[in-house]
Structures are given as structure tokens and as C-alpha cells.
Amino acid sequence: MNFTSQFEDFFNDFSCNCKNVQKKSFKKGQTITTYIQKRNQICILQNGEADLVRYDFNGDKSIIEHFTKNDIFGEAFYVVTTNNELYVEAKKNCDVLFFIYDNVYQKCRNNCKFHQVLSEKFSELILNKVTNLNTRIEILTKRTIRDKLLGYFSILSTRNLSATFMLPFSLTDLADFLSVDRSAMMRELKLLKDEGFIKKNGNKITLLFK
Amino acid sequence: MNFTSQFEDFFNDFSCNCKNVQKKSFKKGQTITTYIQKRNQICILQNGEADLVRYDFNGDKSIIEHFTKNDIFGEAFYVVTTNNELYVEAKKNCDVLFFIYDNVYQKCRNNCKFHQVLSEKFSELILNKVTNLNTRIEILTKRTIRDKLLGYFSILSTRNLSATFMLPFSLTDLADFLSVDRSAMMRELKLLKDEGFIKKNGNKITLLFK
DNA sequence: CTTTTTCTGTTGCAAAAGCAACAAATATAA
DNA sequence: TTATATTTGTTGCTTTTGCAACAGAAAAAG
Numbered sequence: 001m002n003f004t005s006q007f008e009d010f011f012n013d014f015s016c017n018c019k020n021v022q023k024k025s026f027k028k029g030q031t032i033t034t035y036i037q038k039r040n041q042i043c044i045l046q047n048g049e050a051d052l053v054r055y056d057f058n059g060d061k062s063i064i065e066h067f068t069k070n071d072i073f074g075e076a077f078y079v080v081t082t083n084n085e086l087y088v089e090a091k092k093n094c095d096v097l098f099f100i101y102d103n104v105y106q107k108c109r110n111n112c113k114f115h116q117v118l119s120e121k122f123s124e125l126i127l128n129k130v131t132n133l134n135t136r137i138e139i140l141t142k143r144t145i146r147d148k149l150l151g152y153f154s155i156l157s158t159r160n161l162s163a164t165f166m167l168p169f170s171l172t173d174l175a176d177f178l179s180v181d182r183s184a185m186m187r188e189l190k191l192l193k194d195e196g197f198i199k200k201n202g203n204k205i206t207l208l209f210k
Numbered sequence: 211m212n213f214t215s216q217f218e219d220f221f222n223d224f225s226c227n228c229k230n231v232q233k234k235s236f237k238k239g240q241t242i243t244t245y246i247q248k249r250n251q252i253c254i255l256q257n258g259e260a261d262l263v264r265y266d267f268n269g270d271k272s273i274i275e276h277f278t279k280n281d282i283f284g285e286a287f288y289v290v291t292t293n294n295e296l297y298v299e300a301k302k303n304c305d306v307l308f309f310i311y312d313n314v315y316q317k318c319r320n321n322c323k324f325h326q327v328l329s330e331k332f333s334e335l336i337l338n339k340v341t342n343l344n345t346r347i348e349i350l351t352k353r354t355i356r357d358k359l360l361g362y363f364s365i366l367s368t369r370n371l372s373a374t375f376m377l378p379f380s381l382t383d384l385a386d387f388l389s390v391d392r393s394a395m396m397r398e399l400k401l402l403k404d405e406g407f408i409k410k411n412g413n414k415i416t417l418l419f420k
Numbered sequence: 421c422t423t424t425t426t427c428t429g430t431t432g433c434a435a436a437a438g439c440a441a442c443a444a445a446t447a448t449a450a
Numbered sequence: 451t452t453a454t455a456t457t458t459g460t461t462g463c464t465t466t467t468g469c470a471a472c473a474g475a476a477a478a479a480g
Contacts, residue, residue: 054351062351064344077340081364084348104333123314126336130287133343134274138294140350141264141272141389143468144436154291172457179351181438186459188437353438354466382427391468396429398467 021114022098026090033098034087037080040101044125045071048094049168053176057083063177065136066168072125076101140179145188148178153198157207164206171203231324232308242298242306247290250311254335255281258304259378263386267293273387275346276378282335286311350389355398358388363408367417374416381413 023046026032032050033043045067052065052073064086067073073088080086103115104122135155142148156165167174171189175182192198199206233256236242242260243253255277262275262283274296277283283298290296313325314332345365352358366375377384381399385392402408409416 054348056352056357058353058357060353064347064351076337078344079341081348081368101337123333123336126333126340127286127311130336130339130343131289133340133347134288136347137274137343137350138264138291140347141274142266143268143270143389146436147266147268158291170457171459179353182458183439183460184437187461190459356466380427381429392428393430393469394467397431400429 020099020103024096024098026094026096028090028092030090032088032090032094032096033074034085035075035078035080037075037078040076042072042074042076042099042101042104043088044097045069045073046095046097049091050088050094051091051173052086052088055085061176062179063169063173065132066177068168070125071132072129077129145178145180145185146192148180149185149188149192150197152178153205153207156205163208164204167203167205169203230309230313234306234308236300236304236306238300238302240300242300242304243284243308244298245285245288245290245296247285247288250286252282252284252286252309252311252314253298254307255279255283256305256307259301260298260304261301261383262296262298265295271386272389273379273383275342276387278378280335281342282339287339355388355390355395356402358390359395359398359402360407362388363415363417366415373418374414377413377415379413 050067051063054062054064139148139151142151157163175185193200197209260277261273264272264274349358349361352361367373385395403410407419
């Protein structure tokens with residue numbers, strides 16, 4: 001995704017004084033925002049890593065999305081239902097911009113640089129989000145844990161332009177991301193190793209096929 | 211989603227002569243487009259219903275998305291990988307607008323009304339798509355067939371403002387949409403009926419809880 | 421109206437996944 | 451540095467899901 005670089009400088013140099021945009025920092029483990037479907041909040045992750053986490057009424061945890069630099073998120077993108085708890089948790093120290101959806105097009109009176117660039121580039125940011133979500137759906141629609149693992153690994157391998165790559169998650173979180181039982185996933189990982197499909201060293205995976 | 215109404219008249223009255231936008235009609239069962247990740251194609255469904263369908267290398271079919279009036283789709287939203295076949299199939303007669311992503315912002319020389327409105331409203335169309343995809347992910351991350359069914363039913367019920375609603379799918383397609391085995395899903399539907407959670411009459415479902 | 425195709429409903433059996441529990445290894449905090 | 455918490459790895463057992471196969475119902479095609 002090379003469009004990211006277009007925003008890099010802009011977001012780093014960001015120093016808009018208008019009241020409609022807030023910049024906040026979070027430490028690892030802190031909650032960046034909880035989705036409550038009242039405000040029309042949108043967030044841009046300037047730096048760090050974060051997960052959108054859901055707990056359903058069974059207490060099952062899912063990692064809905066994993067966010068990295070310049071990813072966009074917030075309750076404006078989500079129809080929140082009552083039997084879910086949804087929040088975004090910082091997995092590393094994060095800098096985040098907050099604003100509401102209405103401000104993207106109804107520009108603030110200041111006519112500041114931020115809003116000018118944002119309204120131009122907003123679609124590209126969302127377009128990127130859509131492709132990420134589609135990739136996520138592609139993995140989730142795989143029928144078996146094995147296919148989910150291999151599908152996800154293959155995406156990471158492609159992104160990294162190498163058969164070897166680091167998982168962006170702990171194995172515990174990976175299970176929540178793939179929406180499967182952790183011990184069942186561990187069993188499958190072991191089988192994939194034993195059958196010679198992958199090599200695994202902590203969070204470093206190497207694909208041995210094709 | 212009441213923003214849809216804003217577009218209704220516009221898209222129906224559409225009569226742009228510029229070469230960058232094409233309007234085509236399809237009969238039920240026809241393929242609207244195949245995703246090949248070469249062009250940056252975007253489509254808007256003016257009328258009808260269509261499914262984005264994937265066959266993976268095992269031959270398993272998934273319905274990735276179900277499109278209705280004013281939904282937006284196309285390979286611009288998808289990172290196509292080699293071991294998938296992806297295409298959009300008309301489930302009813304459809305009218306579709308085709309254009310490429312670049313045209314959304316690099317407006318055509320004609321400066322036609324279509325592009326003017328499109329560039330203003332494009333973000334809202336995508337935003338709507340993002341919420342749909344998130345809803346889709348919410349269902350797919352449920353761990354059991356039962357929870358997937360109940361989760362999906364509850365969404366349809368909310369949308370229809372009624373405990374009773376019609377499935378937009380055949381039961382065969384519903385299984386592909388939930389990404390589960392059809393016979394296992396039928397078994398679960400029967401249990402849900404027998405245990406008094408739902409009433410079912412063909413494609414008409416009534417929720418009997420809460 | 422008849423034939424053909426698709427969809428629904430069902431079942432027995434096999435395979436996969438979930439659950440619970442625990443020990444060892446790491447990482448984090450005091 | 452020691453104590454505490456989290457993650458990894460593993461396993462037996464249970465439950466859920468998938469697969470294959472088939473018959474009847476409904477829909478589409480001729």
C-alpha cells in the first residue's frame with residue numbers, strides 16, 4: 001500500500017489548532033475508545049498498534065481488526081448492537097487523532113490545513129480500510145482452522161515479500177483474530193509443523209510450500 | 211440508512227454521456243463482473259440484487275457480500291489472490307454503473323453531473339459499505355452455527371423493525387453466506403425451531419425470544 | 421403440462437473443533 | 451531480584467460440524 005506514504009508527513013507534522021480535531025496519546029494496554037454509537041467518532045492512528053476487540057454475550061473475545069500506522073477506525077464505521085462490547089485497545093504506545101464524521105465535509109470555520117487534506121484523502125483512507133476488511137472476511141470464511149492459518153500466513157508472506165515473516169500478534173491473540181479456540185489452533189500449528197508445511201520459531205513463521 | 215434516498219433520484223435519472231461511465235443491464239444468473247485485479251473497477255448497483263461469490267481452491271463456495279440498491283462494489287475494493295475465483299452474480303435483473311476509481315477524483319473533461327455528485331458522495335457510499343462489512347465480520351466471528359444464525363436473524367429483525375422478516379437468500383445460499391455446511395445448518399435450524407427460539411415458514415422467520 | 425433442475429429436509433458416520441485443565445516458559449511488575 | 455501475571459504447549463474427552471447420500475417438494479425450463 002504505497003498511498004500510505006502520501007499521508008506520512010502530513011499526519012506527523014499535524015498541528016491544527018481547531019477544536020474539532022483532538023490529538024491524544026495512549027500507553028500500551030490503555031483503551032483508546034469504546035464504541036457506543038452515539039457520537040459519530042472517527043479516529044486515525046498516527047503511530048503505534050491497536051486492536052478493535054469485541055466481547056459477545058458468551059464472553060467470547062474476538063479481535064475484529066488490527067490497526068497500524070494511518071489506519072482509520074471509530075464508531076462511525078460500526079453499527080453497535082446491544083449484546084456486544086466493543087473497544088479499541090492500544091497494543092503499543094499510540095498517537096491518535098479524533099474527530100467526528102460531520103467535520104470531514106462540513107469543514108471547520110478555521111479552514112485549516114488538516115480539514116483541507118482530510119476531505120481530499122478521506123476516501124483513500126476508507127478504501128484502504130475496505131480492502132483490509134475484505135481480506136479479513138476472506139480469512140474468516142475459510143472452513144477449517146488449518147485453512148485460516150494458511151490463508152493468513154500467505155497474506156503476511158505476500159505483504160512481507162518473503163516466505164518468512166513475524167506474526168503481529170501473540171498466539172493467544174492470533175486465535176482471537178481467527179476466531180477459533182486457542183488450544184485447537186495450537187494443535188493445528190503443531191500438525192502444520194510436523195507435516196512440513198511451516199517452520200516456526202516463536203513468532204517467526206516460514207512457509208515451506210510452493 | 212437514510213442517506214440512500216439522497217442518491218435514489220440521481221442514480222435513476224442518470225444519463226451521463228461521458229465515456230468514463232458505462233451503464234449495463236444484466237439478467238438473473240448472469241455474471242456482472244469477475245475480479246481480476248488489473249483494472250481499478252468500481253460498480254454501483256442501481257437496481258436489483260447481486261452476490262459477490264468466491265470459490266476457493268477446495269471448491270468451497272462463499273457468498274462474501276450480498277448487494278442491493280445503491281451498493282458499491284468492484285475489484286478496486288479487493289486484493290485478489292491467485293487461489294480464489296471471485297465474481298459478482300446477478301440474483302435478480304440488475305442495472306449497474308461501471309467506472310474506474312481514478313475517475314472519481316480525476317474528473318472527466320465533460321465535467322458532467324455524474325462525476326460532480328459522485329465525488330461528493332463517494333465517501334458516504336463507501337462508509338455504508340464499511341458498516342456492512344463490519345456487520346458481516348461480526349456474524350462470521352461467532353463461534354457456532356447457532357450463534358451465526360441468531361446473530362444474522364437478529365440483524366434482519368432490527369432492519370425490518372419486526373420480529374418477523376424474510377430471508378434475502380435461499381437456505382442453500384444462506385449456508386454459503388454464513389460459511390457453514392448446509393446440512394449442519396439445516397440441523398441447527400431444526401433445533402432452533404424445536405427448542406422454541408424461532409418460527410419458520412419457508413423463507414419467513416419469526417424470532418420468539420426477547 | 422411435463423420434464424428437468426434446483427432446493428429443502430433428514431440421517432449415520434467421520435472428522436474437526438471446543439473445553440478444561442495443567443505444567444513449563446516468558447514477560448512484566450514490584 | 452523476586453514475585454506475579456501472561457503466554458505457550460500439550461492432552462483426554464465431549465460437542466459440534468462436515469460429508470455423503472438420498473427422497474420429496476418446489477421452481478424453472480421446455
